[in-house]
Amino acid sequence: MIDVAGACFARTGLCYMQHAGACKARTLQAPSPRLPRPSRIPYNPPAMSNARVHIVCYGCQMNRLDAGLVAEVLRESGAEVVADPAAANVLLFLTCSVRAHAENRVFSNIGALAARKTREPGLLVGLLGCMAQQHGPDLMQRAPLVDFACAPGRLAELPDLLARAERGERPVALDPTRAGDRAEGYPPWRAFGTADAALDRLEVRAAETGAGPGQAYVRAMRGCDNFCAYCVVPHVRGPERSRPPAAVLEEVRRAVERGACQVTLLGQAVNKYRFEEEGRAWDLAALLEAAAAVRGLSRLDFLTNHPRAMTARLVAVFRNLPPVCPYLHMPAQAGSDAVLRRMNRGYTAAEYLERVAMVRQAAPQVAVHSDFIVGFPGETEADFEATLDLVRRMRPAGAFVFKYSPRPGTLAARDFADDVPLKEKRRRNQALLDLVGRIAAEDNQAFVGREVEVLVEGPSPQARLRAATGRSPWRTAGAERSPSASDLLPPASGLQLRGRTRCHRLVVFDGPPEDSTGSGHALAGREVRVRVEAAGALTLFAALLPDK
Numbered sequence: 108m109i110d111v112a113g114a115c116f117a118r119t120g121l122c123y124m125q126h127a128g129a130c131k132a133r134t135l136q137a138p139s140p141r142l143p144r145p146s147r148i149p150y151n152p153p154a155m156s157n158a159r160v161h162i163v164c165y166g167c168q169m170n171r172l173d174a175g176l177v178a179e180v181l182r183e184s185g186a187e188v189v190a191d192p193a194a195a196n197v198l199l200f201l202t203c204s205v206r207a208h209a210e211n212r213v214f215s216n217i218g219a220l221a222a223r224k225t226r227e228p229g230l231l232v233g234l235l236g237c238m239a240q241q242h243g244p245d246l247m248q249r250a251p252l253v254d255f256a257c258a259p260g261r262l263a264e265l266p267d268l269l270a271r272a273e274r275g276e277r278p279v280a281l282d283p284t285r286a287g288d289r290a291e292g293y294p295p296w297r298a299f300g301t302a303d304a305a306l307d308r309l310e311v312r313a314a315e316t317g318a319g320p321g322q323a324y325v326r327a328m329r330g331c332d333n334f335c336a337y338c339v340v341p342h343v344r345g346p347e348r349s350r351p352p353a354a355v356l357e358e359v360r361r362a363v364e365r366g367a368c369q370v371t372l373l374g375q376a377v378n379k380y381r382f383e384e385e386g387r388a389w390d391l392a393a394l395l396e397a398a399a400a401v402r403g404l405s406r407l408d409f410l411t412n413h414p415r416a417m418t419a420r421l422v423a424v425f426r427n428l429p430p431v432c433p434y435l436h437m438p439a440q441a442g443s444d445a446v447l448r449r450m451n452r453g454y455t456a457a458e459y460l461e462r463v464a465m466v467r468q469a470a471p472q473v474a475v476h477s478d479f480i481v482g483f484p485g486e487t488e489a490d491f492e493a494t495l496d497l498v499r500r501m502r503p504a505g506a507f508v509f510k511y512s513p514r515p516g517t518l519a520a521r522d523f524a525d526d527v528p529l530k531e532k533r534r535r536n537q538a539l540l541d542l543v544g545r546i547a548a549e550d551n552q553a554f555v556g557r558e559v560e561v562l563v564e565g566p567s568p569q570a571r572l573r574a575a576t577g578r579s580p581w582r583t584a585g586a587e588r589s590p591s592a593s594d595l596l597p598p599a600s601g602l603q604l605r606g607r608t609r610c611h612r613l614v615v616f617d618g619p620p621e622d623s624t625g626s627g628h629a630l631a632g633r634e635v636r637v638r639v640e641a642a643g644a645l646t647l648f649a650a651l652l653p654d655k
């Protein structure tokens with residue numbers, strides 16, 4: 108165990124930047140006159156020889172990245188991470204709080220373990236991540252089958268928590284609350300310094316990042332300070348903290364050494380990245396420039412982007428840095444100014460469209476993706492029409508559409524009634540998805556006949572259907588099927604594979620015939636060339652081209 112105080116870790120040996128003297132690194136936030144109370148971080152985690160851990164991960168890329176950290180810290184302490192939940196004596200749920208539906212699924216999956224817990228009294232259940240922070244100590248009453256809980260910022264302490272749970276305690280490790288930080292009188296991010304340092308040390312060691320074959324996620328930022336009125340993230344993932352560029356770049360280099368050709372930099376509003384050290388101020392454009400120079404990296408992207416923080420300087424990376432992929436996730440959330448104001452998004456629909464235009468002017472090939480929430484409190488039919496109108500104007504390459512879900516503790520849940528009936532939310536959700544799909548299907552036609560580069564993810568989930576029926580799943584893929592695709596199908600030869608273009612479009616194609624009985628993994632994680640033969644709303648259908 109080691110005691111650490113403050114946000115600079117050079118003297119303690121915890122600073123991964125390995126500065127010779129005193130560490131001059133600091134984030135751009137004003138330094139605090141007060142230091143946080145020292146807290147104890149388990150430095151030599153307890154050894155576990157009998158733990159067989161299975162991790163169930165819900166939610167976003169951040170959670171998948173966190174799952175890699177969890178696996179790493181537990182393996183380091185001697186646990187075995189197993190793929191089969193039935194073989195595990197520790198079940199970990201890495202959870203998401205963004206919508207009530209996600210939380211309910213976790214509670215019901217844990218509830219379903221009651222009989223197994225009776226049969227296997229030694230089985231331990233841990234609830235990790237956003238739900239732990241959201242529910243706090245109340246969680247242990249609400250979920251009596253949970254043996255220990257751990258907030259996103261405390262994952263490095265898992266071996267210690269697990270050891271305590273094995274001794275019969277029910278430990279709960281939470282991050283500081285935002286209200287609590289303000290009451291303490293120092294900037295909230297300072298209170299995370301110690302735990303963040305432990306996570307950073309772990310992050311740089313972790314071999315798995317939760318991304319697919321040939322890909323890696325690298326965290327550029329933690330937390331969020333935007334406080335969009337509907338969103339629980341700033342409450343459960345703490346204040347915005349940009350990670351030191353040296354740590355981010357080291358992780359990019361290691362990912363490439365391990366075989367990744369694509370790296371995605373993550374942050375809730377990653378385009379707000381700011382870090383100052385030794386007189387140099389880094390923004391995301393500077394970080395991307397340094398990352399793009401890593402030898403062997405062929406694809407670099409970054410998500411998610413807040414429209415308000417989109418700058419001409421950042422947009423120029425699409426033009427100037429060849430590894431940067433022509434893909435931008437920049438959620439609009441709504442097209443009505445009144446709704447955007449109530450959402451606390453900080454821009455109007457016209458300003459959002461200006462940002463999209465700025466991107467396309469600099470680099471017309473960039474596929475702009477968005478998120479939308481339908482049925483936000485007070486959303487009228489006219490407001491929803493404004494969202495449809497924004498979609499018609501921006502023509503996204505794709506979009507996630509969510510039905511508003513009130514989240515306890517958020518501004519919207521406090522101030523507005525959830526007054527759009529569920530039936531109406533469902534109708535708007537479907538209408539918006541249909542429109543996005545129609546536009547994407549039209550725009551995807553431009554790909555037909557083109558040769559594109561695809562990073563192979565592995566066998567397509569539809570491949571099993573082919574194995575069962577002997578027919579190409581392209582003929583039976585329902586909503587995924589393009590009307591024109593059925594005329595253009597190549598003969599069913601190898602295993603059907605899936606992958607992504609540089610602009611993030613999903614492509615399915617038959618793998619090499621010699622791989623027809625194999626797993627399809629021979630190409631997984633590699634870039635191949637294909638010719639697009641047909642296009643639907645969500646998928647391009649292609650034929651594999653021989654290696655050049």
Ligand code: SAM
Nearest residue numbers: 205337338375411438478479480509510511512
């Ligand atoms: N930080 C990212 C951003 O700003 O776009 C994404 C954060 S959030 C995990 C992913 C998406 O979930 C958001 O873009 C939003 O559309 C949706 N979302 C967040 N809170 C929601 C809520 N209470 N109800 C419905 N959708 C929500």
Ligand code: SF4
Nearest residue numbers: 331333335338340375
């Ligand atoms: Fe949530 Fe808004 Fe932060 Fe995204 S930017 S995580 S939507 S508060």
